[in-house]
Each structure stands twice: as C-alpha cells, then as structure tokens.
Amino acid sequence: MNINELASITAWMKKTDLTELLYRKNGESVEIRTEDAPLVSNMPSSSLSPALSPAVGIYRAALPGKSQAELEGRKVQENELLGYIEMPGARKQVNSPCAGTVRVVCIEDGKAVEYGQPLFFIEA
Amino acid sequence: MAEFKKVLIANRGEIALRVIRTLREMGIRSVAIYSEADRSSTHVSAADEAVCIGPAPAGQSYLNQAAILSAAKITGADAVHPGYGFLSENAAFSKAVSEAGIVFIGPPPSAIQSLGYKSTARELAIRSGVPVTPGSKGLVSKDFEKAAQAVGYPIMIKAAAGGGGKGMRIARSEGELMHQMHMAQSEAKAGFGDDSVYFERYVERPRHVEIQFAADSHGNVAAFPERDCSMQRRHQKLVEESPSPGVNKALRQRLAASAIKLVKASGYCGVGTVEFLMTQEDEFYFMEVNTRLQVEHPVTELVTGMDLVREQLLIAQGGALSRKGESTLEVNGHCIEHRINAENPDANFAPSPGTVLSWTPPGGPGIRLDSHVYAGYTIPSYYDSLIAKLIVWAPDRNSALARSRRALSEFQVSGINTTIPFHLKILENKDFIAGRADTGTLLRMTEAPQPAQKEAAPCA
Structure with missing residues (x-):
C-alpha cells in the first residue's frame, strides 16, 4: 500500500459520511478515523428516546386553566403532545419523538428549560 | 436606577468574554447564551450561568430575539448587553428588551434609528453643522x-x-x-x-478616522482620542491604532468637537463611535455613527486607561461618566490592534474553521490579548472568523510597531490558518510604517504580488 493509494482512499472517504474505515489489501490493513468518529465506538445502545425541549423558556404541562394527567408510564403515539414551552410572545409544543411508553420524566410544570434539554425519555 | 445584579450577554466569542470580565470586576453576575455549536466556548465556562438558546445557525440562536428574551426572563437578568454585530444595532430588539422590563445596555430605539440609519444620521450631521461629503x-x-x-x-x-x-x-x-x-x-x-x-x-485615498464617545443621561458627553482604521480590506478593518499618525492635537480637537456636536443634537445616551473620512488635505467628512461598542474599542482603552464596558454599565444604570471634560482627549502612548482571523491569507482570505491543535499566545510588556480560543477548541463555521485581538501598547509609535512584530512572532497557532503571517507583512509595508496608510493601502498590498489573480469584485 503506497501513499498515493492512501491519499485516494482518504479523499474518497471525505466525500462520504463515513467516520471509520478499515481497509485490507494483500495482507496489509489500515484503519482511518475522522475527527467525527466516536471516541468509544461500542457504546451501549439504549431503547429510550429523549424528547428534547424545542426552545428556551418555561415548561407547562398544559395550557392555562387545563390540567395534564400524569405522564410517567403513559403510552404515547409519535408526535403526541407532552406539554408546552412558554416564551415571551410565543408558545412551542413538546412532542413525543416516537410511539412508546413514557419511562422518565425530567421536568416539572413551571420550571425553566433551555434549548435541547431532555424533558422525557420514551421507551419504544 | 438600581445597580445591576445580573446581566445577560447576547453575544458569543471574544466580545462576550470581554463583557463578562468587566462584569466580574464590578461584582455583577453574568449570564452567557450559546448555540449548540458553542457549547465548549470559553464565554460559556467563564460566565456565572449559561443557557443554550438554539441550534448553530445564527438566525435560530444569536439573532433569535424571542429566545434571547426568554433566556433573560428565566434567568432573571436585569439587563442585556448586546456586544457588537448580531442584535447590537437592532432597534426592534432594543425596544423588545425594554418592554420586557429589562435594561438594554445601549442606546434607546429612537437613537439607533436616528444615528444608526445612515441617511438620517447624515441629515442630522448637516443640521448640526458637522462637515459631510x-x-x-x-x-x-x-x-x-x-x-x-x-x-x-x-x-x-x-x-x-x-x-x-x-x-x-x-x-x-x-x-x-x-x-x-x-x-x-x-x-x-x-x-x-x-x-x-x-x-x-467618493474621496480618493482617504484615511478612516473615528472618534469614540460616551454620553450619559445627565447631559455629559465625553470624546476620546481618535482611532485610525485605514488598514481595511474590502471595508473590513484589520489593524486599528490610536492616535492616528495623521492627526495632530488641533485636528483631534476639531474631530472631537464635531462628534460631540452630533451626539448632543441626537440626544444619544450610551457609548458609540462617529466615523470620519479624512482627505489627504486634512479635511474630514462625517461618514456614520456606530451605536454600539466596537471591535476596536480596546485601542481607546489602552491610550486612555478607561474601561468602556464599565462606562456602558454605569450609563445604563443611570449613573454619570467616570471622566468628563477636556482631559478625556489626552493620549497616553500609542496602541495598535491586530485582528487575528481564522482565514487563509494565501487563498483570498477564505475562512479556515477547524480544531486548534496548539495555541501559544504572546505575552510580556504592553500586550493584551482578547480571545476565546484555547488549544483543542473547534472554531465553528457558522460565525465570523475573528479568533483574537492582539492589542499592543508602547510609549510611542515606533516602539509599538517593534512590539507588534515581537508579539506576532511569538504567537504560534496550529491546526488552522490564521492571518498572523499577514499582519507581519503589514508591519513591513512602507506606507504603514511611515504612518501614511489610506483605506486602499491593504488592497494594493494584497494585489501587488499576484497581478494574475484579479479580484472578482474589488468594491464588494
């Protein structure tokens, strides 16, 4: 395996979304990892999907004057409404990322949340 | 007005860090906001609190007025500092912040409209007897x-x-x-x-000279020594210095008097900058007013001993300027600022985002480095390419030039391209060394060695 061959492999790899590559030829092998490659590639997989906050603001389980039943343990559909984020002059919906069961509730009504904060974990 | 207890900085990078530093010295708590691309930025770790407001694109984060206002609300900030760029000169944002019962650290919306909108500012200049082109x-x-x-x-x-x-x-x-x-x-x-x-x-071979001023709500207006920002590339400043090698004491007083006249006529409150175009015959014409803290404000800080962010906070709290009168025009020594960008000067200044592998900043006498970068930091490709401001002070201009050369050669960065080598070239430019640079000097300097590579749009 010469340097030209390596260069053409890495050039090709840049055009793809691959982050790790193992290349074997004539008993030689080379392993290439981009900076996007995970540090630990054998991460344990989780069956829980997070429902992330779509905005920075105050979490409300229900609209003013209404109430929302206990979410933990509830079966939900994909995109089912799980609450709202209140911002000055706007309200954004929090929806379930998948169908399944709400296993973990990490938020309370009236608490401040930031963008991208996990609010619930759903088991598919 | 009560003193601030907590201030949210509606910005990122070096300027957010700059503001946080003064807040800490004043004993005021700081709130940083950040996009998902800036999670590991220094301004986030330096602040007392930090809130993620949106994804990487600026339109959904640093320009997202509702998200920033929401962050100010949930953290209980009593004021918002906009920094420069992004929403710093947005009258609608200034208004929205004020209406939410939070102090906007900057001019009121009416002043942004009258001075920040160029054609109305020009009309005001004519009415108040300030020379215009x-x-x-x-x-x-x-x-x-x-x-x-x-x-x-x-x-x-x-x-x-x-x-x-x-x-x-x-x-x-x-x-x-x-x-x-x-x-x-x-x-x-x-x-x-x-x-x-x-x-x-259009004025041929002009200098860009500007007057930093501060105005409080008690009617005091202070003007500071001029900054010369003639070293520009396509209207983007790369090197700024104070005092200007083309301005003497009498001219400085005339520039300052014009700036003060304009500021008083507008009823402005806050810090700002009046930009002038200076002809080869020492005539000057009003160009525009920047109703914000400018990138190059440290140049003024080093020749006056002022902290302009502190002045902004004092003014916003309803207090008086810490220095007033003629003495604010006194110049102590000479200061040069080099804007270091993550760009490749050999490839028409193409942005060079990526991970900084090593970062060895300069130090020693007369050196100030305003930067949010560290070894291992990844420069996101979403925002502007400024990674550091090297600000050099010395008792006189020649010593400052020597100190700049020394500091730039100490400054070692690997992993990305920077404009450090280009700044070293600027320090070899005869016109710059002689103090006779005009706003076209940099363009002539970049075009001279490569006549074959014609710029596609020289006026863009």
Whole structure:
C-alpha cells in the first residue's frame, strides 16, 4: 500500500459520511478515523428516546386553566403532545419523538428549560 | 436606577468574554447564551450561568430575539448587553428588551434609528453643522441620474440600511452608474431586505478616522482620542491604532468637537463611535455613527486607561461618566490592534474553521490579548472568523510597531490558518510604517504580488 493509494482512499472517504474505515489489501490493513468518529465506538445502545425541549423558556404541562394527567408510564403515539414551552410572545409544543411508553420524566410544570434539554425519555 | 445584579450577554466569542470580565470586576453576575455549536466556548465556562438558546445557525440562536428574551426572563437578568454585530444595532430588539422590563445596555430605539440609519444620521450631521461629503439629499429614487450629476463623480452608492462595507458600490463615471446602481440595490435587498440607497462623493485615498464617545443621561458627553482604521480590506478593518499618525492635537480637537456636536443634537445616551473620512488635505467628512461598542474599542482603552464596558454599565444604570471634560482627549502612548482571523491569507482570505491543535499566545510588556480560543477548541463555521485581538501598547509609535512584530512572532497557532503571517507583512509595508496608510493601502498590498489573480469584485 503506497501513499498515493492512501491519499485516494482518504479523499474518497471525505466525500462520504463515513467516520471509520478499515481497509485490507494483500495482507496489509489500515484503519482511518475522522475527527467525527466516536471516541468509544461500542457504546451501549439504549431503547429510550429523549424528547428534547424545542426552545428556551418555561415548561407547562398544559395550557392555562387545563390540567395534564400524569405522564410517567403513559403510552404515547409519535408526535403526541407532552406539554408546552412558554416564551415571551410565543408558545412551542413538546412532542413525543416516537410511539412508546413514557419511562422518565425530567421536568416539572413551571420550571425553566433551555434549548435541547431532555424533558422525557420514551421507551419504544 | 438600581445597580445591576445580573446581566445577560447576547453575544458569543471574544466580545462576550470581554463583557463578562468587566462584569466580574464590578461584582455583577453574568449570564452567557450559546448555540449548540458553542457549547465548549470559553464565554460559556467563564460566565456565572449559561443557557443554550438554539441550534448553530445564527438566525435560530444569536439573532433569535424571542429566545434571547426568554433566556433573560428565566434567568432573571436585569439587563442585556448586546456586544457588537448580531442584535447590537437592532432597534426592534432594543425596544423588545425594554418592554420586557429589562435594561438594554445601549442606546434607546429612537437613537439607533436616528444615528444608526445612515441617511438620517447624515441629515442630522448637516443640521448640526458637522462637515459631510457632498451627496444626494437623502435617498435617491427614479431620477438618480440627475442626483448623480449634482453630486459629481466618482460616486459612492451606499445602502441606507448597510454596514460593514456591504451594499457599497463605486461609479467612476456616468457610463458605470446604471450597472453599479443595479448591483448596489440588489446587494442591499439581499443583505438587509431594503434596497434604499443614497449617493456620496467618493474621496480618493482617504484615511478612516473615528472618534469614540460616551454620553450619559445627565447631559455629559465625553470624546476620546481618535482611532485610525485605514488598514481595511474590502471595508473590513484589520489593524486599528490610536492616535492616528495623521492627526495632530488641533485636528483631534476639531474631530472631537464635531462628534460631540452630533451626539448632543441626537440626544444619544450610551457609548458609540462617529466615523470620519479624512482627505489627504486634512479635511474630514462625517461618514456614520456606530451605536454600539466596537471591535476596536480596546485601542481607546489602552491610550486612555478607561474601561468602556464599565462606562456602558454605569450609563445604563443611570449613573454619570467616570471622566468628563477636556482631559478625556489626552493620549497616553500609542496602541495598535491586530485582528487575528481564522482565514487563509494565501487563498483570498477564505475562512479556515477547524480544531486548534496548539495555541501559544504572546505575552510580556504592553500586550493584551482578547480571545476565546484555547488549544483543542473547534472554531465553528457558522460565525465570523475573528479568533483574537492582539492589542499592543508602547510609549510611542515606533516602539509599538517593534512590539507588534515581537508579539506576532511569538504567537504560534496550529491546526488552522490564521492571518498572523499577514499582519507581519503589514508591519513591513512602507506606507504603514511611515504612518501614511489610506483605506486602499491593504488592497494594493494584497494585489501587488499576484497581478494574475484579479479580484472578482474589488468594491464588494
């Protein structure tokens, strides 16, 4: 395996979304990892999907004057409404990322949340 | 007005860190906001609190007014510092912040509109007796050819809502007018959503000289020594210095008097900068007012001993300026700022985002480095490419030039391209060394060695 061959492999790899590559030829092998490659590639997989906050603001389980039943343990559909984020002059919906069961509730009504904060974990 | 307990900084990078530093010295708590691309930025770790407000694109984070206001609300901030760029000169944001019962650390919306909008600022300058370049009476419309004749060529076509060199075009003769007018209007429309333009006489080989001022709510206005920002590339400043090698004490007083007249006429409150174009004959014309803290504000800080962010906070709290009167024009020594960008000067200054592998900043006597970068930091590709401001002070200009050379050669960065080598070249430029640079010096310097690589749009 010469340097030209390596260069053409890495050039090709840049055009793809691959982050790790193992290349074997004539008993030689080379392993290439981009900076996007995970540090630990054998991460344990989780069956829980997070429902992330779509905005920075105050979490409300229900609209003013209404109430929302206990979410933990509830079966939900994909995109089912799980609450709202209140911002000055706007309200954004929090929806379930998948169908399944709400296993973990990490938020309370009236608490401040930031963008991208996990609010619930759903088991598919 | 009560003293601030907590201030949210609606910005990122070096300027957010700069503001946080003064807040800490004043015993005020700081709140940083950040996009998902800036999670590991220094401004986030340096602040007392930090809130993620959105994804990487600025439109959904640092320009997202609702998200920033929401972050200010949930953290209980009593004031918002906008830094420069992003929403710093946005009258609607200033208004929204005030209406939410939070202090906007900057001028009121009315002052942003009267001074920040170039054509109205020019009209105010004319009314208050501040010299302006010959130009059209306000915006030009269908009879622009007649307006151009009255102004006289060469003509600069400028976007009313423009800034940072965007939406500016030069027409050197009547034959060029139609085409350049069309280009300027479409750039203005694309860049600012507003295709209004006006005309100004184009001055050959001018210096860019500006006066930093501060105005409090008690009617005090202080003007500080001028900054010379003639070393620009396509209207983007790269090197700034104070005092200007082309300005003596008498001229400084005239510049300052003009700036103060304009600021007083506008009823402005806060810090800001009046920019002037200076001709080779030492005449100066009003260009525009920046109603914000500027990138190059440290240059003024080092020759005056002021902390301009502290002044901003004092003014916003309803207090008085810490220094007033003639003494604010006194210059102590000489200061030069080098804007270090993550760009490749050998590839037409193409942005060079990526991970900084090593970072060895300069130090020693007379050196200040304002930067949010560290070894291992990844420069996101979403925002502007400024990674550090190297600010050098010395007792006189020649010593400052020597100190700049020394500091830039100490400054070692690997993993990305930077403009450090280009700044070292600037320090070899005969016109710059002699103190006779004009706003075209940098362009001539970058074009001279590579005559084959013609710039596609030299006026963009």
